Amino acid sequence: MDNTQKLAFKESLKKMWKSDAFKAIAVLCIIALMSALILSVVHRYTIVDEEAVLREKVGEVYPSSPVTTSVDVSSYRNIDNSVILNAFVAEDGAYIILSKSKKAYNSGTGITLIVVIKEGIILCVQNYLSSETPGLGTRALKESYLSQYVGVEANALAVRDQVEIRDPNEQTVKIEYIGGATKSSTGVRISVTAAATFYIREAAK
Amino acid sequence: MKNEKFRAVIEPFANGFVKNNPTFRLVLGTCPTLAVTTSAMNGITMGLATTFVLMCSNLLISLLRNIIPSKVRIPAYILIIATFVTVVDMTMKKFIPDLHATLGLYIPLIVVNCIIMARAESFANQNMPLPSVMDGLGVGLGFTLSITLISIVREFLGAGAFFGMTIPGLSDFAMSIFIMPAGAFLVFGFMIVCFNAAVKAFEKRRAQGGQAK
Known part of the structure; x- marks a missing residue:
């Protein structure tokens, strides 16, 4: 890749960076990543072990025998x-x-x-x-x-x-x-x- | 100067209760208002869930208002709102599973609650983070108060109960129409009339007081 090609490539990158479409996609991607991060943290602390909850409830309903x-x-x-x-x-x-x-x-x-x-x-x-x-x-x-x-x-x-x-x-x-x-x-x-x-x-x- | 700053923060909060009351003045978020107000507990839970989403989404939208391109602002808002609604959904499922089951589909549907979109578009998009949070809190609590009032009336008349506690003697004469959708429209309409009449009377009295001075 010679210098002119490099310059043209840099120019096209700059143009893309400045374009509205690219900016919109980038912002949406950043928000989506942020959402994923928040949700993964919340999910970690709110995960429900349904089998355990069910067994506990069953134990309450029928306590006479395990x-x-x-x-x-x-x-x-x-x-x-x-x-x-x-x-x-x-x-x-x-x-x-x-x-x-x-x-x-x-x-x-x-x-x-x-x-x-x-x-x-x-x-x-x-x-x-x-x-x-x-x-x-x-x-x-x-x-x-x-x-x-x-x-x-x-x-x-x-x-x-x-x-x-x-x-x-x-x-x-x-x-x-x-x-x-x-x-x-x-x-x-x-x-x-x-x-x-x-x-x-x-x-x- | 200090007073003005304080007012800019407090005013949006106070407006949420009366001037911008989403249920009785703006008539927004009618779907959950009619659907989940069968018991006071449902109403208060739905209101608080919406308040949390309103506050958080208003804060984030206000922080990102100069970064989000206007052409994609609606998808961006929906993405932000959906995140907080999912947070509420997961938290409720973990800690209050019974209420989560009762409210069912109406929790995920907070995403498309027009109160949240309206506040994002008309307030958070144009204001600083702190007033936006206060606006979210005010409108959210205004919504909570309104739907809790509707719920209390519907539960009282329709089931003869108050916050799930059966009132002896009254439950035998409960008019179940108030628990049904028709009753929701009746109570909603009646309360809009009462609220707006009270606000008008108050404003009239205040204007008369101002003139006398």
Whole structure:
């Protein structure tokens, strides 16, 4: 590269530096880098170990026996409008199932419940994650409402095959719905039904 | 001179509450105002999250106002605002997961909250960092106060509760329409009327007082 070529190259660099487009790109890149730096620092201190949080919550819900094994739910065929997110087996054989209903008033978040089933009987139902309307949909997530499922046989709630849940009266268990919070009540029912179905299928293995 | 400087810093803060009140005067940020004001706790959390984003983005935009080329100022603002919204989102997820789940999508949507864009474009872009931060704080707290008021009214009438605590006797007669979207519009409209009537009455009285002097 001779001197004239070097000069021309320097000139073109100077021109580029002064051009609006280059300046705009450079400023945006600097801001993006700054953002990445801030976010990486914040992420370092706010990272959530979801597995640990879940295990802690499961321990609170079912303190009588420590959770030993985690059940693989990745290959499980979910029933309609529901997802089994996670399942654990406690030392005494109780299943602690994290079941999500896609049907809810706020269908974006859905209704995720922790359902404990032991020897075919539902022992406990608790709200894990939901964003139903406060004072309205949340009534279906209160312990007083959820307790109607306690003591119910999983077998009576479970869905056979891949049948969609239609009329709740078709099933043998009578479940109360809350007026004004029908969608939330339906979400709770779907979630508990999904957990019961999962338990029955696991128990049959 | 000192007084003028002090005024330049304090005035934007005070204006945020009444003169530039984003909810009742400028009618900005209506989407979260209507959507998340179902409970007082939701309202206050949303307001404080927005205040934090407003303050930080105003500060950064004010610091970079001479560097950011005007042609790319909007993408630059969005980048800056999105950064702070993500910070709020991650922090809330870590420390208040239940409220984070309740507010859901409305936290990331702070990015497109027109209050923040409006303050960035009309104030932070033309002013020094300290007044910009005070403007962000004032407008943010004005927004927080407004949506908390709306939330309290909606929760009280719609669920018979106050900050999540059920009021005995009242919850049985709660009018659930106030928790529903229709109730949000009703309460919002009614409060705009009340706020503006009160401000007008106050200004009228002040003008009369000034004339008498």
